[in-house]
Amino acid sequence: MSKSASPNAKPPKGRLALIAGPTASGKSDCAVELALALEKAGKQAVVINADSAQVYADLRILSARPTEDEMRGVPHRLFGVWDGAEACSAAEWADAAKREIENAHLAEMVPILVGGTGLYIRTLLDGIAPVPPIHEHVREAVRAMETADLYDAVQREDPEYARSLRPADRQRLARALEVVRSTGRSLLAWQRDEKAGGIGDSVQLAPLIILPEREWLYERCNQRFAWMMQHGAVHEVEKLLARELSADLPVMRAIGVPQIADYLRGATSREEAIAHGQQVTRQYAKRQYTWLRHQPPDHWPLKIPENISLPTDFEILFSD
Incomplete structure (x- = not known):
């Protein structure tokens, strides 16, 4: 059976x-x-x-x-x-x-x-990682920045993550900066979450x-x-x-x-x-x-x- x-x-x-x-x-x-x-x-x-x-x-x-x-x-x-x-x-x-x-x-x-x-x-x-939505005013300000300025800002505001990025990688630089400015936390911190x-x-x-x-x-x-x-x-x-x-x-x-x-x-x-x-x-x-x-x-x-x-x-x- x-x-x-x-x-x-x-x-x-x-x-x-x-x-x-x-x-x-x-x-x-x-x-x-x-x-x-x-x-x-x-x-x-x-x-x-x-x-x-x-x-x-x-x-x-x-x-x-x-x-x-x-x-x-x-x-x-x-x-x-x-x-x-x-x-x-x-x-x-x-x-x-x-x-x-x-x-x-x-x-x-x-x-x-x-x-x-x-x-x-x-x-x-x-x-x-469940990163909250980015504030629109933050996104607009970050996306308007020159690539060199983005890299300098990420080095200051998220130095740990900046070490993993290339100075010309505009897309990832912008993402890192808008996350830390909008949420107060590094993208790395969000990525370490469940x-x-x-x-x-x-x-x-x-x-x-x-x-x-x-x-x-x-x-x-x-x-x-x-x-x-x-x-x-x-x-x-x-x-x-x-x-x-x-x-x-x-x-x-x-x-x-x-x-x-x-x-x-x-x-x-x-x-x-x-x-x-x-x-x-x-x-x-x-x-x-x-x-x-x-x-x-x-x-x-x-x-x-x-x-x-x-x-x-x-x-x-x-x-x-």
């Missing part, structure tokens, strides 16, 4: 794959390959974007958003769904990702999260971090930016500039946009724009590489692409 379930039994955790890697690491191809392998095993899958540049509709080329051919018939979600005039925060993305993951589970599909934006991944899994809204404990996670050899990765970065310049990136930036969006918006600070904008304004040559774009791409990949090596839990597997075995590395997804 079969035993009935306990009325207090918890529902089974939904499965969630996570493929993370620096830019140009091949993580998107790996996600599609995993989805197709699951399909052969009789399980449907959906790929969900966790890259902060690929959310923007305006950055199809410069963010290396997957094309229809590269998607290979696998459904993709949260790619190109934000207009560049609206900044997509980590909390807003996490809310959208939760809905997509829930929809996938309701449809008995396996959600495959793919990206390299550590803040997005951390916010989704661990939640976010976080809310994470789904890490409610899913059965199958993570994989792709970390290629650095020299191979940097050469891929170089090749990819040069290819972008030949295949529409310049026109993409032309359209962005025509919109006259605020320079503080993430879409206007995305890798490649300032470098190509300088070229279009005549401040640099095409060759200089390519060299600068390649440089900032490599620097970004290096920061992602460092974060992915040191910040995720120790039990998350790190693999070079050649050593990935989908049925083995994602065994729990293939089991019944």
Whole structure:
């Protein structure tokens, strides 16, 4: 005789794959390959974007958003769904990702999260500190400041957090200053509080971090930016500039946009724009590489692409 379930039994955790890697690491191809392998095993899958540049509709080329051919018939979600005039925060993305993951589970599909934006991944899994809303007058005053003045102010008013920020990182500097001025507490203090809204404990996670050899990765970065310049990136930036969006918006600070904008304004040559774009791409990949090596839990597997075995590395997804 079969035993009935306990009325207090918890529902089974939904499965969630996570493929993370620096830019140009091949993580998107790996996600599609995993989805197709699951399909052969009789399980449907959906790929969900966790890259902060690929959310923007305006950055199809410069963010290396997957094309229809590269998607290979696998459904993709949260790619190109934000207009560049609206900044997509980590909390807003996490809310959208939760809905997509829930929809996938309701449809008995396996959600495959793919990206390299550590803040997005951390916010989704661990939640976010409950920072109160910023007073509007504080926000307006802070956003009107020059970047150098922002850095000086954060050094004075939140010196501990300032040590973790780059002097040119305007977005994070402004966020740090508006939080300490509006709440009287450092952003670090809020981040140390108990976080809310994470789904890490409610899913059965199958993570994989792709970390290629650095020299191979940097050469891929170089090749990819040069290819972008030949295949529409310049026109993409032309359209962005025509919109006259605020320079503080993430879409206007995305890798490649300032470098190509300088070229279009005549401040640099095409060759200089390519060299600068390649440089900032490599620097970004290096920061992602460092974060992915040191910040995720120790039990998350790190693999070079050649050593990935989908049925083995994602065994729990293939089991019944």
